[in-house]
Structure formats: C-alpha cells, structure tokens
Amino acid sequence: MSVKSPCTDVCNFSNTKGWCEGCGRTLQEAREWRKLSPFHRKKIERELPSRLKILSKEREQH
Numbered sequence: 001m002s003v004k005s006p007c008t009d010v011c012n013f014s015n016t017k018g019w020c021e022g023c024g025r026t027l028q029e030a031r032e033w034r035k036l037s038p039f040h041r042k043k044i045e046r047e048l049p050s051r052l053k054i055l056s057k058e059r060e061q062h
Contacts, residue, residue, distance in 0.1 A: 003034050003041070006048060015055055024051035 007030065010022025018026055025033070029044055036044070 005033055006045060015058060017051070017055065017058075019051050019055060021055055024048035024055070 006023040006025065007020075008022035010020065011030075012021040013019070013027050015021060020027070020030060023030070025044060025048065029036075033041065
C-alpha cells in the first residue's frame, strides 16, 4: 500500500523556517515520509496548514 504524500512538487526550502513552501514539511520530514509511522505522519499533517500560513505571512512581509 502506498503512503499518500502532501507534496505539491514545489520543493523550495530556502525560507527562514526551513519548511517546504509547497507542503510545509521540513527536508528531513519529506525525506523520511514513507518510513514514518502513521501516527507521526498524522501529527505532521495536522501542523502543515499552520506552517503554510506562517510562510504566507512571511512572503507578504517581504
């Protein structure tokens, strides 16, 4: 069974937080996504909307 990834094929980690501008994951989270337990994937998935909102606000300020 394949693991659904939140990846949006943007993959830009050059912001101050180190989060992907497309999906909000860290580079390490993206690399290890398939190896993470369902619990850890869900935990990260719940954080992604707020991470992306923070990144959006950072872009607006620049």
